[in-house]
Amino acid sequence: xxxxxxxxxxxxxxxxxxxxxxxxxxxxxxxxxxxxxxxxxxxxxxxxxxxxxxxxxxxxxxxxxxxxxxxxxxxxxxxxxxxxxxxxxxxxxxxxxxxxxxxxxxxxxxxxxxxxxxxxxxxxxxxxxxxxxxxxxxxxxxxxxxxxxxxxxxxxxxxxxxxxxxxxxxxxxxxxxxxxxxxxxxxxxxxxxxxxxxxxxxxxxxxxxxxxxxxxxxxxxxxxxxxxxxxxxxxxxxxxxxxxxxxxxxxxxxxxxxxxxxxxxxxxxxxxxxxxxxxxxxxxxxxxxxxxxxxxxxxxxxxxxxxxxxxxxxxxxxxxxxxxxx
Numbered sequence: 001x002x003x004x005x006x007x008x009x010x011x012x013x014x015x016x017x018x019x020x021x022x023x024x025x026x027x028x029x030x031x032x033x034x035x036x037x038x039x040x041x042x043x044x045x046x047x048x049x050x051x052x053x054x055x056x057x058x059x060x061x062x063x064x065x066x067x068x069x070x071x072x073x074x075x076x077x078x079x080x081x082x083x084x085x086x087x088x089x090x091x092x093x094x095x096x097x098x099x100x101x102x103x104x105x106x107x108x109x110x111x112x113x114x115x116x117x118x119x120x121x122x123x124x125x126x127x128x129x130x131x132x133x134x135x136x137x138x139x140x141x142x143x144x145x146x147x148x149x150x151x152x153x154x155x156x157x158x159x160x161x162x163x164x165x166x167x168x169x170x171x172x173x174x175x176x177x178x179x180x181x182x183x184x185x186x187x188x189x190x191x192x193x194x195x196x197x198x199x200x201x202x203x204x205x206x207x208x209x210x211x212x213x214x215x216x217x218x219x220x221x222x223x224x225x226x227x228x229x230x231x232x233x234x235x236x237x238x239x240x241x242x243x244x245x246x247x248x249x250x251x252x253x254x255x256x257x258x259x260x261x262x263x264x265x266x267x268x269x270x271x272x273x274x275x276x277x278x279x280x281x282x283x284x285x286x287x288x289x290x291x292x293x294x295x296x297x298x299x300x301x302x303x304x305x306x307x308x309x310x311x312x313x314x315x316x317x318x319x320x321x322x323x324x325x326x
Contacts, residue, residue, distance in 0.1 A: 170196025
């Protein structure tokens with residue numbers, strides 16, 4: 001860490017906060033303990049007020065649960081005036097492919113619907129290690145295909161669907177879009193990657209500086225990321241698959257317009273920004289915004305957080321640009 005970076009960190013975090021972050025950034029991933037901790041987010045007294053509906057799509061013989069979150073009635077009415085089909089955010093949650101669920105993301109998704117004025121469709125993909133790669137990816141892919149090809153009970157306009165995800169969900173978003181381009185099954189126009197996990201290595205061999213400078217004392221650690229990859233892979237060879245680690249894709253042309261949001265104090269920061277630059281180099285439209293002072297996972301903090309508010313400003317500007325360009 002350079003002296004400038006150290007001063008920036010010291011200016012952002014008080015000593016008690018640094019001590020707390022250090023204490024919380026311990027060890028690796030113990031699956032059941034991590035899941036119990038993630039499940040605490042289900043304890044949300046406001047959830048009875050969220051406007052939502054449960055449904056399902058199919059991945060071969062498996063029924064993939066999904067949950068729809070709706071903005072206000074006024075917004076929905078305005079968006080569907082004249083028979084226009086509503087805009088949709090197809091959302092894949094984070095959690096290292098191992099923890100979290102649609103239920104634990106209830107508040108995030110409900111607020112996302114309210115903050116963007118769009119319907120949110122969240123996918124309950126199966127988790128590793130019980131269901132390693134590519135099971136969760138294929139659950140997400142089949143859900144996307146169902147929405148884009150109108151195999152869903154709602155009649156949606158594929159041009160008004162945006163795929164997005166945070167962390168491991170950002171990985172799944174990028175992989176779904178790569179696979180859709182490769183197969184031609186459907187054609188996403190937009191993707192939003194929020195502090196995405198896109199690489200296959202978080203050891204000292206990583207080429208990314210943020211893995212070293214942010215990989216120990218900022219909640220998500222490099223050690224935890226390596227544990228997540230170990231749990232997600234079904235075979236070590238999976239790490240060479242671009243659908244496992246989208247940064248490995250040799251050809252990034254022909255991909256959707258992309259918004260990438262990274263967090264300043266996140267080991268995943270540099271790989272997300274590098275992916276955006278590579279998308280641009282391949283001829284795609286890509287916006288990259290770093291959220292100053294933010295840690296990995298900040299989306300869970302809610303709309304009172306300055307980091308979340310800033311993120312939704314970027315998201316809404318990106319969605320507005322896309323509407324005006326269509």
